[in-house]
Amino acid sequence: MGRTWMGNNGFIRASSAALILLIFLLELVRGQAKATNRSRTPALIVFGDSIVDPGNNNEILTTVRCNFPPYGKDFVGHKATGRFSNGRIPSDIIASQMGIKQYVPAYLGTKLDDHDLLTGVSFASGGGGYDPLTAELVQALTMDDQLNLFKDYKKKLKAIAGEKRASTIISRSLYVVATGNDDLANTYFTSPFRRNYDLSSYIKFVVQSASSFYQVFLFMK
Incomplete structure (x- = not known):
């Protein structure tokens, strides 16, 4: 089949759509936090790409990383944590707005204490996407890799909280999945x-891949 080239407009539309979605999500969470008892949401659990990667890529052999200045210049201690931002990322803002905690830690390479595990972590990896090839091109975590980390996380959660409480946390947590930009911007438009x-x-194809991810996730959850 032929390939339709959209040029820079394609990049702009993809990025704009992602930004609008994130703004909508943040406003939705802000409203929910005001309207409901915040304690009803015990944890925030995150999957995705660089938009919500707080440092998982620091621990893998990937070409996509940002654990160096000037990243983090507006973060706590002016430290580059691996977040693809000068400060907080959307998952941090959502967790804060929900009254869960100030920052969502990376699952990899972080000394996670019991509180970290009980209140949620991020498995996101910069450079990833629903298309498995997107992550493979830059040696990032695929969405399947992230689901495997989630499976490991559930075991650790059960070990510290007990089966009943762990089940409650998993069922009542807020789950955020933010990915897909790199599928279009990098894999489709840029690579051959x-x-x-x-x-x-x-x-x-990407929608089908996303559907498969959610089906597996719901089965695991």
């Missing part, structure tokens, strides 16, 4: 490896 797809067929 998906040229057998035109734009509409590639989007359909």
